[in-house]
Amino acid sequence: MMSFNQLIAIALAYVAFLFFVAFAAERRAARGQGGWLRLPIVYTLSLSIYCTAWTFYGAVGYAARSGLEFVTIYLGPTLVVVGWWWVLRRLVRIGRMQRITSIADLISSRFGKSTTLGVIVTIMAVIAATPYIALQLQSVTQSFQVFARAGGQDWGDVELNRAAVWIAIGLCFFTVLFGTRNLDANERHHGVVIAIAVEAVVKLVALLAVGIFVVWGLSDGAVAMLAEIEASPIADWTQSGSRWAALIFLSAAAFLCLPRMFQVLVVENADERHLQTASWAFPLYLLLMSLFVIPIAVVGLRVMPVGANPDLFVLTLPLSQGQQGLATLSFLGGFSSATSMVIVATIALSTMVSNHIVLPLWMRAGTTPGAIMSGDVRQVVVLARRLSIGGVLALGYLYFRLSGGGAALAAIGLVSFSGVVQVLPAMMGGIFWRGATRTGAILGLTSGFSVWVWCLFLPSFGEGAILSASVLANGPFGLTWLRPEALFGITGVDPVLHGLFWSLLLNTWLFFAGSVLSFPKPLERLQGAQFVNVFDHSPSGPAWTRSAATAEDLLIMSQRILGATHSQAIFARAAARQGKADTLPDVTPSFVAGLERELAGSVGAATAHAMIAQLTQGAAVTVDDLIALADETAQILEYSNRLQTKSAEQERTARALREANVKLMSLSEQKDAFLSQISHELRTPMTSIRSFSDILRMGNIEPRDTARMAGIINAEALRLTRLLDDLLDLSVLENGQVTLHMQHGLLSDLLDRAVDAAGHAPGALRIDRSGASHPLWLETDLDRLCQVFINLIANAAKYCSAPVPELRVLCHHINGRQVVDFIDNGRGIAAPDREVIFEKFSRLGDSSRAGGAGLGLAISKEIMTRLGGDVAYVPDQAGTCFRVTLPAIAPSAAKEVAVSATP
């Protein structure tokens, strides 16, 4: 039989081993060799502080009393970790971006770096954690008691209390040593993390060993075990659905809200990707931890004497079978569970207490602005943390003494859980809903917490301890509707469910209503946006503008918090980033914001903000300015938008003007060209007339010459007249003032007239009219049409380049219209010239051969348009071909024509 002293020795050796591991890890981390310290598996194992002595001992007791219900405590966290993509990823990212040091810091930072909220959450966390720490002390002392009894000593209350004191002191020593070494919480407690990872392995191995011993040693393997479960006192599957679902929810929420879980999940997280491994490895750990709970409970109920405490089956069962080694291992497992939880919980709580209660008080005490500069903040913080660790453990011990250590472990655990989940609405609202405000959070937290204290916490001390039996039965002052376990007279509900329901209901509703009805401060809104949009935002906090502080002031202050080496390194890095050779950077807004984040990593967001605010002399909180600036920016933006619209409009107008200008210019050019053409055309005959008339006036000329000169003058005068006629004609046609005289006539007659009128020398142009010999009646202004024909025939006579000029006149139908083609045997007209032949004064090639002014075709075109027909150049013929499309004949006119055509 192992003596009790041997057990103490083993426990001390184990503690020494943990010290050594933690110390070695710190040494390696300090030398930068601790790569393996940041493995995902270490992170996963550190999460196992969720499994406390409550799990290790209490789960079996829970199972012995309520069957499978214990498993809900592990199903909830499994759901949270498996759903890491929803919440945990976001929490870890926010924690890294905002340098969050604790759950109180998260809430405070989110709601405008509020000191009030930090204080509220800290107080709540300390009160809710106290029963839990008491629970750990109780379980460790009870396990000592078991061994003491086995060794033949009888432990009474005195010995139990003495053991509890020593355990608390030992834990306090360990936590102070490894938990307050680094001030910057984001620098992580490598020693502690590695120690709890080792403890995680020990407790898993211990529980699995006991489980295997029970299933294959005390029972007959897995199948026989199932049969035994079915035959055991807890064989009935009569699970209350509401309790099952509520406990899964409660444990899931507590997993997120427990300060110690937040510490290992978010603060100690070295790499976001570790979540990926933990997402399946941690549920696996939980599964293995709960796998043998039911078998141990079932076998314990069978083997152990009636009345044995099922909470200690894990220990007493191997002991009763004489398995000393296994019992010792089991003892170490329970010891590990308790100590790792207490260590991390006290670190987390002491960080919260020092950052959110001690430091703000200390800063307020130093009323002069120089308080930051005169005191050594660093020592204050470290001292505050050490005292807080002691204080938290002392509270736990006090609760342990007060509650008498008699209540079932599981019940205390659930009460504690219900307390911490009061943070859930503010936390979830804070990271998913931008509309959540500080007022709402304060209302929700205080109301929910008050209900919890009244309905769950105070009754947990037991009847008569704090609340008298009469208050429990009849309510305070006889107000029965305020009975702690039957609010509003609703009785018969499970007390935990009852308290959880009312506290969370009130909490959530007040949080919501307070948020909806209040108006957030600018800093709250900025922080809200940063938290909710953490995956979109760059890590830029609210900027500090107009800083009155010098870099020296800031350096002195941060040295007091972060230590000289670290702060100087930060300042030098910032200076290097700004491209300065100096070690002191310029106090730019971004530098101050970055420094605030660094400080927040040590003393929490609210304190860091307040410290910077003190140094920058009231010019600090410029967030209101920022908002004003944002409004201003919006206005400027709108104004610039309007300007842009206007300028686009102006550009359109300008473009229209430019186009109009181009048109006008081209019109003006055309007019100029027209005028110069006209002048030129009028001048040429005028010059001849003037010079010949001068000669005639001088007299003394032979009559023959006189006659010749008079002939020339006459011809030129005729040409002038013709030109003026043409111009007049064109002007009349273009202005649409022409009156048409409709007549009947035969096309052939018209052609006769035209050929005669063209008046060319007979034989100069042979005209072949065989294609237009059939009789075709026309009804139009024959004189005008004749004018077009004359023009075309004259042109052919003038311009046809063939040695024997010949003009074919062809009459046929195209698309139901009568057309007359005038085709000569010349060269035709080059493509570029075809565009301009119908323009005024356009003459191709040698103008000397032309008798006219180049108005003929322009006039013909105008005439044909007026008559409702057309004249066009037809390319790709043997020679030059003009096609005259005759005006369409109205049906009645066509009939008349047909009648009159019959002789």
Add this chain to the structure above:
Amino acid sequence: MMCPVTGLPDLPPRLPVKPSLFLARDSYRQRRLRDAARMLPVLGAVIWLVPLLWQRGPGQTGGMAAAVVFVFSGWMVLIVLTALIARKLRPDDSAAIDPGTAP
């Protein structure tokens, strides 16, 4: 059949490779993996609420062994699924980040 020039067996006629209509397959798969990761806790909740639906006849007792087997098997299935998804998932893949725009 031998190729007359090289003396090597003729290659089988190559099947025409139809170009995929869908380009960014990889980032699409990543987005769906994220959807799957989001659904895992829902799946877990459904699995563990099922035993509450079990009906018991009057006077019938037992059922604990079945409940234990069911709860733990479901747990194992969930762990395996989570592990499979977590191994494939690339949380930092910015190409797969879609604020609700990409389908």
